[in-house]
Amino acid sequence: MSFFIDISYDSLNKYGEELCGDKVEVAHTDDSVIIVLADGLGSGVKANILSTLTSKIAATMLKEGSTIYETVDTIVNTLPECKVRKLAYSTFTIVKIYKNGKVYIVECDNPPIFFIRGNKILDIKKIDKNINGKLIKESEFMLEKNDVLTIVSDGVIHAGIGGVLNLGWQWENVAEYLERLSKDLRSAKNISKGLVNACNNLYANKPGDDTTVATIKIREPEIVNIFTGPPKDPEKDKYVIEELMKSQGKRIVCGGTAAKIASRELKEELITDIEYIDKEVPPTAHIKGIDLVTEGVLTLSKAVEKIKEFMDSCSGEYTVYNPEKKDGASILAKILIEECTHINLWVGKAVNPAHQNPDLPIDLSIKLKVVGQLVELMRKLGKNVKLINV
Incomplete structure (x- = not known):
């Protein structure tokens, strides 16, 4: 079976x-x-x-x-x-x-x-x-x-x-x-x-x-597909979105530029969600055909933080991870913890100059470091992880 x-x-x-x-x-x-x-x-x-x-x-x-x-x-x-x-x-x-x-x-x-x-x-x-x-x-x-x-x-x-x-x-x-x-x-x-x-x-x-x-x-296998960051070669934008849409399971886009690419290639409007505002996590957005659209490095970092706390806590009283919250990081963390057995990660290698700013906190410095932490956590949780660099 x-x-x-x-x-x-x-x-x-x-x-x-x-x-x-x-x-x-x-x-x-x-x-x-x-x-x-x-x-x-x-x-x-x-x-x-x-x-x-x-x-x-x-x-x-x-x-x-x-x-x-x-x-x-x-x-x-x-x-x-x-x-x-x-x-x-x-x-x-x-x-x-x-x-x-x-x-x-x-x-x-x-x-x-x-x-x-x-x-x-x-x-x-x-x-x-x-x-x-x-x-x-x-x-x-x-x-x-x-x-x-x-x-x-x-x-x-x-x-x-x-x-x-x-x-x-x-x-x-x-x-x-x-x-x-x-x-x-x-x-x-x-x-x-x-x-x-x-x-x-x-x-x-x-x-x-x-x-x-x-x-x-x-x-039952539950697949989650995440596209984050623009591809190093802009010519691959269409290919990545086509692969994302062909994939079974949930489709998630993390990052402003990645969301714009998805919106453009799908010819669907990108609409920011202003119904739920969180002071620490940027708002989510909507694109028809995509299950979740979030900001990039900051939201991923917060999701990693929430997953870490969930894994480390033994009291059942979480201060960071709250599965009932509706911000992008909490929704993403809940999906990855509870509703995922397999995760496919399309990671764009294009450099975002904003993330190289030395004035930014260290946990926001490099997207690939955050993605690496996420991959490690997912494997510790027993998920089947596939990383695709583009």
């Missing part, structure tokens, strides 16, 4: 620790993607080493074609042993999704994986197996579009113990919360971040354990 595997993960460090004892590793093969979440014994440096070793070994060996038996056996025999507790331990969950939609799951002592279809939690049939003293649970089934798989470390289930909740968040409570999130949110990032934010609130912003959520959502 034709689908996009949307993968996102977010973590909270145990309060007072600089390193997280949980680790997520993602590996791609020609016909599949492998996601591993490992939770090291304890917290801090030792737990971080244990989980990093486990996730790296599992992802690398499975990517190279090793069996689950070989992989688990290697993990058991590789982890360093704690001198105090005489244990070398890391729990883990492995998810392997093939391009045909088949999913293979291996769980070892992590909380059971959450599987949501039609906004409802469904049971997964599992088979118990013993590998070198490790009890693992295997499952295999076919995925459908809009299915959601969520892996968590035990910090999620324990959230609130001794504080907001006496016994912590039980698995069933987390399942109910994930049902609501999956119903309301489109992207894996919003679901994983929503659950992590809820855990942080239950911990009263002082997590008692490393807490990690990895979410996988099977999505």
Whole structure:
């Protein structure tokens, strides 16, 4: 089936620790993607080493074609042993999704994986197996579009113990919360971040354990096409607009000159929108056939700032990113975070003299630097990015 595997993960460090004892590793093969979440014994440096070793070994060996038996056996025999507790331990969950939609799951002592279809939690049939003293649970089934798989470390289930909740968040409570999130949110990032934010609130912003959520959502591909800046060769103006209009998905034009080129080539009027005014972001405009028209470098810079804050925040209380705002940067950020799986960027290489002014703030100095930051953020969000220089 034709689908996009949307993968996102977010973590909270145990309060007072600089390193997280949980680790997520993602590996791609020609016909599949492998996601591993490992939770090291304890917290801090030792737990971080244990989980990093486990996730790296599992992802690398499975990517190279090793069996689950070989992989688990290697993990058991590789982890360093704690001198105090005489244990070398890391729990883990492995998810392997093939391009045909088949999913293979291996769980070892992590909380059971959450599987949501039609906004409802469904049971997964599992088979118990013993590998070198490790009890693992295997499952295999076919995925459908809009299915959601969520892996968590035990910090999620324990959230609130001794504080907001006496016994912590039980698995069933987390399942109910994930049902609501999956119903309301489109992207894996919003679901994983929503659950992590809820855990942080239950911990009263002082997590008692490393807490990690990895979410996988099977999505219909959503393509966003962005044209920014005039081409270096004016003869390419017509070609770029023709390619933009032939493309599937949303069409966005960023930049005054780019908007004038689109207006001219499409023979459609460029109309400035004065209904919504923001003191920090220039107004948007309208061109028939284009979904969003914004100013260039300043709006892109503000959108990058909003996306960064969204990715970094764990409180759920955003000061910069507000998906309900109607300025160009907020609309662009919301589209790229929530309504995009693939992004095609047509970037004009013509130099705008205004952006070379040394009196301008550094974040406005060079368009290509801003575009580079945007590309990096999009790839971190798991988007498929294609950059076309013109």
